Amino acid sequence: MSSALRNVALFALMFLLLAGDAYLHSWNSALYILNLCLISAIMSLGVNIQWGYAGLINFGVMGFAALGGVAAVFVASSPVMEAWTAGGTGILFAGVALLATIAATVYVRKAIGRDNPRFRAFATALVIAIGYFGSRYFYDPAVSAIEAVNPSATGYLGGLGMPILFSWIGGALLAAGAAWVIGKVALGLREDYLAIATLGISEILVTIMRNEDWLTRGVKNVVGLPRPVPYEVDLRGAQWFVDLAARVNMPVADFASIFVKLCYGGLFLVVIAVLLLLAETALKSPWGRTMRAVRDNEVAAEAMGKDVKRIHLKVFILGSAVIGLAGAMLTTMDGQFTPGAYQPLRFTFLIWVMVIAGGSGNNWGSVLGGFLILFFWMEAEPFGVWLLEHLTAHLGPDSPLRQHLTDNAQQMRLVMMGLLLLLVMRFRPNGLIPERR
């Protein structure tokens, strides 16, 4: 069986699985999973650009996805003018003070050379302390003023009130900006330290989103973000839609939610097609060959005159931008931004399992990995409950052991993911669709 045929077979199997879900549950749930699969595939494409092309370890996936989500809030939620008048200037002043602190710190460290490190450290600490308390002087009153404006409904600055589709570009840009800063300071670290550092930074980002209510409403969540696709309610009232539902022989209410999911799916498909096209072109281009050369032998590439540092930074920014885009798409589909939902296990390590199981260094592999792993992640819960209910059926309906086992059956999906990653790493380290050499 040739490799091309095998790949087609793998994707066909994937769609059979989704069709099976549609048959067993409903079209609605299958389409929902399909849309999540598309988003996950985009995230794993982003990680694949970093890890598969260039061997960079980014465990900050969660942070970049969350930045995409924040971008959706900034772009699409309506501005709260009252909050801007109450605390906008204070926040701006605090921001200026913060930037001034950073500039002053850089200046002081440049001005005092490395020859007297004690004085340099002391001066740096002093500048940072002054800057911190200076920023707080503006920041604290502004924050309490903003959060006091109608706290149950808003209590934050809001966004720009623009169409939410713009946030997809915004999310990519925001993540790219963050990646530029992070890459500048962290990319010199060796592999495992880079992994730990990016994980730490992404945790800091998400902690800020959970607690700075004036910016993101924190754990109160931003709900009711506008949609790029029609609402079910409007569809049900439209005559053309009622006719269409009659033609496909489905109840109008069911068809409305399916139609909405199809619209999302269409949008996501466009994005993933464009990304795949770009990624494949890049991989075959001289740039892609440079990438692989740097990944496989940094020293030799450096000797051939390649600027490894710059290449790494570029790749890190590109990959993070793709993750940010996917994060914005996810928030758009959910229609709400919930900072509490960002957990490293789900948003960093699961994506990594997708990339490795799919085949690092191969874009189609990453897409397949994204589909497969997410499908199993979603299906493991009902399947595990079903399996354990059957296995423990002989224990009787009210045995405490049976109750405990079925209650915690969903935790088995973590065990499955772990086993899958271990088996792939051991027996197929190149993944389901290996990199083309």
Place this chain on the structure above:
Amino acid sequence: MENVLNALVVLTNYIIVPATAYGCQLALGALGATLVFAILRFSNFAHGELMSFGAMLTVLVTWALQSAGISIAPLATALLALPIGIIGAAAMTLATDRLVYRYYRRQRSHNVIFMIVSIGVMFFMAGLIRFIIGPDDQNFADGARFLITAGEFKAWTGLQEGLAIRASQVITLVTAIICVILLFWFLERTRTGKSMRAFSDNEDLALLSGINPERVVTFAWIIAAALATIAGTLYGLDKSYKPFVFQQLLLPIFAAAIVGGFGNPLGAIAGGFIVAFSEVAVTYSYKKVLTYLVPESWAPDGLVQLLSTEYKFAVSFIILVLVLLIKPSGIFGGRSS
């Protein structure tokens, strides 16, 4: 004078006592992670789950002992269950080593591969733990609650402020000291300990001198499992046992290990206390302390807090990132492989 004493009591009660206990727990956790790093040369992302696993076994054995009516009051029954938890956790680490890590050691794989594999182990263990004990909070503490309560302290000293010391905090400190003494005695005095230090310093030279690498690795896993179980159990006694928490503890533990220099046992202990004291001191509100120390007209009206309490864990992440960016080898110098 009385005011100064009162301020000191407040500081002791809200910062020094809790941060010392937390620092001991972090130090023990970081010691295990650092040992694995020194011998096997990779950052073990499953270490938080290993703590959780050992603690879970201890909790289960504690429940069994409690229902059998066995107790060592006034001490917590969990201390009696600890050895069994340690044996179980050590069996777990040795099993994962045989089934997973040994293959990559023979392949001489890059440490990135080890790290990714350890994430697989992390997933596996996290799922297993939540499947066995469920994702909820579990209480297993018994025995005396307090060494001294705030009320007793006030009556005894006549001060306005109380100082409460929980039994779990004392148990934590004493256990941690015993563990550290034992560990350093082992590393400094025994043949196996010396061979482990040699192996960590220079693998090739150690192999040439006839040190058996598999034996060294086995001991490293056993000791790491013991330390992780003790750390996890003490954390659970002090607060409560919740499987979810240990994923959050992984980064503070890495932070402690890296601040002291990854692979350096003494550094890990110092790092644990640095991280714990920073976390508590930065997020504590100093209003009460200041009201005792300054005249009434100057009394602060805010909370006088450097960062709000929600940022407690973020403090350790910030320390971690800063140390990695400024001096990745740690402040005491670790292995720079």
